[in-house]
Amino acid sequence: MHAIIARLNADKLKATxxxxxxxxxxxxxxxxxxxxxxxxxxxxxxxxxxxxxxRLGNIKDDNGELTGKSYCFADQQDAFAFRLRF
Numbered sequence: 185m186h187a188i189i190a191r192l193n194a195d196k197l198k199a200t201x202x203x204x205x206x207x208x209x210x211x212x213x214x215x216x217x218x219x220x221x222x223x224x225x226x227x228x229x230x231x232x233x234x235x236x237x238x239r240l241g242n243i244k245d246d247n248g249e250l251t252g253k254s255y256c257f258a259d260q261q262d263a264f265a266f267r268l269r270f
Contacts, residue, residue: 202263207252
């Protein structure tokens with residue numbers, strides 16, 4: 185079972201190679217309302233402008249501490265447009 189999950193995760197990573205880091209996009213940094221508003225704004229933008237697959241990931245520092253979010257896209261143009269917008 186673990187091998188299947190690992191394979192699915194590897195496939196998702198491989199399918200969305202274009203990463204747009206969003207350092208500081210954290211509830212602990214921004215507060216609940218601002219964080220949720222920022223996530224919602226990005227979600228709506230992706231729904232309106234992106235056609236390929238995407239995933240939301242975490243950015244961690246060398247100590248494993250969460251420092252932000254990353255948006256990963258299958259389509260390079262989607263990633264580029266997202267980076268310009270956010």
